[in-house]
Amino acid sequence: MKRWPSYIPGAVLLFAVLPGIAGAASRFPPPDFESGHQLPTATTPAPDASWYAILDVAVLIAALGVASYLILARRSRRGVIGVTIFAIIYFGFWREGCVCPIGSVQNVSLALFDRGYVLPLIVGAFFLIPIIFTFLFGRTFCAAVCPLGAIQDLVATSPVRVPMWLETPLSLLRHIYLAAAVLFAATGSAFIICEYDPFIAIFRLSGRFNMVLLGVAMLLLGMIVVRPYCRYFCPYGVILGWISRASTWHARIDPQQCVNCHLCKDTCPVNAIRVPTVEPIPPAERGADRRRFVLTAAALPLIVALGAGIGYLLVEPMSRMDVAVRLADRLHAEQAGVFTDLTDQTKAFRATGSPIADAYDRAATVTWRYRIGTPIAGAFVALAFGMTWLQLARRTRRAEYDIDRAWCVACARCFRYCPHDPRNVEMLNELTAAGQMPAAAPGTS
Amino acid sequence: MPDDTPHSTRRDFLTGWVRGSALLGTGALAGVLSGRSQATETVWQIDPDKCIQCHRCATECVLTESAVKCVHAFAMCGYCDLCTGYFEPRPNELNTGAENQLCPTGALQRSFIEDPYYQYTIDDKKCIGCSRCVAGCAAFGNGSLFLQIRHDRCVNCNECSIAMACPSEAISRVPAETPYKLKRVNET
Numbered sequence: 001m002k003r004w005p006s007y008i009p010g011a012v013l014l015f016a017v018l019p020g021i022a023g024a025a026s027r028f029p030p031p032d033f034e035s036g037h038q039l040p041t042a043t044t045p046a047p048d049a050s051w052y053a054i055l056d057v058a059v060l061i062a063a064l065g066v067a068s069y070l071i072l073a074r075r076s077r078r079g080v081i082g083v084t085i086f087a088i089i090y091f092g093f094w095r096e097g098c099v100c101p102i103g104s105v106q107n108v109s110l111a112l113f114d115r116g117y118v119l120p121l122i123v124g125a126f127f128l129i130p131i132i133f134t135f136l137f138g139r140t141f142c143a144a145v146c147p148l149g150a151i152q153d154l155v156a157t158s159p160v161r162v163p164m165w166l167e168t169p170l171s172l173l174r175h176i177y178l179a180a181a182v183l184f185a186a187t188g189s190a191f192i193i194c195e196y197d198p199f200i201a202i203f204r205l206s207g208r209f210n211m212v213l214l215g216v217a218m219l220l221l222g223m224i225v226v227r228p229y230c231r232y233f234c235p236y237g238v239i240l241g242w243i244s245r246a247s248t249w250h251a252r253i254d255p256q257q258c259v260n261c262h263l264c265k266d267t268c269p270v271n272a273i274r275v276p277t278v279e280p281i282p283p284a285e286r287g288a289d290r291r292r293f294v295l296t297a298a299a300l301p302l303i304v305a306l307g308a309g310i311g312y313l314l315v316e317p318m319s320r321m322d323v324a325v326r327l328a329d330r331l332h333a334e335q336a337g338v339f340t341d342l343t344d345q346t347k348a349f350r351a352t353g354s355p356i357a358d359a360y361d362r363a364a365t366v367t368w369r370y371r372i373g374t375p376i377a378g379a380f381v382a383l384a385f386g387m388t389w390l391q392l393a394r395r396t397r398r399a400e401y402d403i404d405r406a407w408c409v410a411c412a413r414c415f416r417y418c419p420h421d422p423r424n425v426e427m428l429n430e431l432t433a434a435g436q437m438p439a440a441a442p443g444t445s
Numbered sequence: 446m447p448d449d450t451p452h453s454t455r456r457d458f459l460t461g462w463v464r465g466s467a468l469l470g471t472g473a474l475a476g477v478l479s480g481r482s483q484a485t486e487t488v489w490q491i492d493p494d495k496c497i498q499c500h501r502c503a504t505e506c507v508l509t510e511s512a513v514k515c516v517h518a519f520a521m522c523g524y525c526d527l528c529t530g531y532f533e534p535r536p537n538e539l540n541t542g543a544e545n546q547l548c549p550t551g552a553l554q555r556s557f558i559e560d561p562y563y564q565y566t567i568d569d570k571k572c573i574g575c576s577r578c579v580a581g582c583a584a585f586g587n588g589s590l591f592l593q594i595r596h597d598r599c600v601n602c603n604e605c606s607i608a609m610a611c612p613s614e615a616i617s618r619v620p621a622e623t624p625y626k627l628k629r630v631n632e633t
Contacts, residue, residue, distance in 0.1 A: 027523070027585070027586065027587055028523025028524075028525055028586065028587055029523065030520060030521065030522060030523060030524070030587075030630070031523070031524050031562050033558060033559060033562065034559060035558065035559045037558050037559065037562075037564075039519040039520055040519055040564075040566065041519070042516045042517055042518065042519070042627065043569070044516075044593075044596075044624070044625045044627070045595060045596050045597035046596060046624065047486075047488045047596035047599070047601065047621050047624050048596075048601070050486050050621065053486060096600045098600060098601065098602055098603055099603060103603045104603075106603070106604075107603065108474075108478060111478060111481040111482065112477065112478075112481070115481075117481075118481065118482065118483050118485075119478060119481050119482035119483075120482065120483075120484075120485075120486065120487065121482050121483065121484045122486075123482075123603075124478045124479070124482045127478070128471070128474075128475055128478070131471055132471070135467065135468065135471065190604070190609065191603055191604035194602060194603045194604045195604065195606070195609075200507070201507075204507065204508070204600065206507070206508050206509045206510075207507055207509070208507075242467065243467050243471070245460075245463055245467075246460065246463040246464035246466075246467040246468075248464075323609075323614070343612070344497065344499045344612035344613075345612040345613075347497070347612070348495075348497045348499075348612045348613035348614075349613075351497065351613075352613075
């Protein structure tokens with residue numbers, strides 16, 4: 001028989017009137033059981049063992065090594081696809097996309113600007129190892145090891161060529177994304193790269209509807225525009241692009257051997273192969289060219305200053321990204337009587353009993369960081385735009401086909417199309433020996 | 446080509462500079478970072494004393510079934526017959542019918558121990574971390590029910606999306622050796 005205890009009305013009253021008094025311990029003292037009932041204990045499943053982190057770093061190094069070997073020594077597209085599938089399975093579906101070097105940019109920024117933040121060693125390793133490999137071999141990380149790049153590369157079934165007038169401005173979006181990501185991470189506000197990782201929902205087979213939608217849309221777009229995330233959004237790709245320019249053993253087109261057949265350029269899905277300029281620049285136009293270049297270069301500081309100015313104007317809206325600033329804004333409005341109701345945030349803050357001035361102080365500290373950071377971010381974006389403009393203002397005299405090392409993602413598609421690829425030369429020699437081809441053209445080895 | 450040689454020399458010079466500065470920059474960055482890093486792993490956890498039971502844990506996690514679940518500190522529990530974490534505040538009749546239970550998924554289970562004590566256990570598989578029982582227990586009980594991030598489910602995101610939405614900043618990183626912030630019996 002269930003009985004209504006006599007304290008019900010009191011309980012209901014307490015429940016209705018005094019919900020604020022929480023945390024008072026043991027209103028009902030724990031019983032001493034006469035039946036000798038043993039209390040169960042709550043289960044506490046342990047997190048992943050720490051050797052997982054070491055394994056991840058080891059797998060990252062191994063995958064980068066294998067990918068670099070397959071790309072540069074074996075020139076094997078098929079091998080790259082193999083590593084690609086491995087990366088999707090291991091770093092994507094098995095490790096569920098975390099930690100990834102792209103996101104590590106934010107941890108590194110936070111560690112650089114916030115002395116209170118301790119960078120986990122594994123995150124630092126994930127940031128630096130691909131950079132070291134890029135320094136040696138070019139963006140082999142992007143080619144096959146990055147799970148985001150890998151999944152996009154696999155769906156690229158019918159690529160179209162994006163015209164350069166569209167490619168160049170779109171690729172500048174990456175710089176905006178990088179600047180914003182570093183700004184929000186360094187101020188301790190948010191990790192937007194992680195928040196808007198388009199493929200994480202696919203790797204985890206779980207996620208919010210719009211993120212799944214974004215991932216699927218990106219993959220569908222990736223069928224015709226190869227690697228849209230890498231080319232137009234990836235902030236880590238910007239850094240790897242800089243490093244790749246200085247890489248030691250990047251794949252290159254040998255001007256001595258190049259027969260100017262443009263097959264590699266036609267194969268390249270990311271517009272990374274530059275075409276030689278056929279016409280020499282007429283001497284009469286050289287003066288005007290130089291003037292335009294010098295003028296653009298002189299305008300560069302102005303552009304950077306303009307960017308910093310725009311950044312300064314954006315301090316207010318940008319700082320709203322931070323929870324502390326939003327809380328202080330809301331508290332201020334509540335104190336001024338703009339709102340009569342409290343949000344969960346302000347309710348929780350008021351419940352702590354700390355003075356409202358504390359919230360204002362915290363917000364002021366954050367805003368101060370934004371006041372410094374946003375103009376720098378603006379200047380950085382402006383510098384990226386300015387440098388691109390400067391490059392466009394300069395009419396390059398390029399005598400031979402050339403790989404743009406910053407844009408090349410080392411996907412190894414072009415190798416097989418080069419008439420001088422060892423496999424093609426060998427095939428040609430065999431065909432010639434069998435009498436099915438006329439003697440090799442001069443210059444072939 | 447006549448101007449080929451000076452052209453490539455200039456390029457070599459530039460490449461050398463770029464390479465040198467890239468190496469220097471990477472080295473300097475690695476140096477600074479190694480000073481700021483440490484090997485201890487950290488994981489996300491909820492501080493039950495800061496939690497205000499806003500229900501966001503159930504919905505904000507990147508996993509569709511949240512990594513946050515309710516944990517019961519049995520030693521703190523009063524084993525009440527009328528558990529405000531288990532029953533609706535105003536049940537029609539005191540029975541274990543679904544219409545009287547606070548838990549939307551039936552994860553909080555009640556079993557008779559001895560008169561008049563009942564034990565409340567949580568079925569992890571059913572719990573969605575909505576904190577209704579936690580709120581009920583905190584409001585009128587001993588506060589023995591509380592939310593924790595379960596590390597068999599948590600994928601340890603770089604940035605916890607629940608932490609971003611948490612109104613009371615109850616979620617922070619803790620060392621992986623002590624991955625839980627369990628409630629204990631108050632020694633007073």
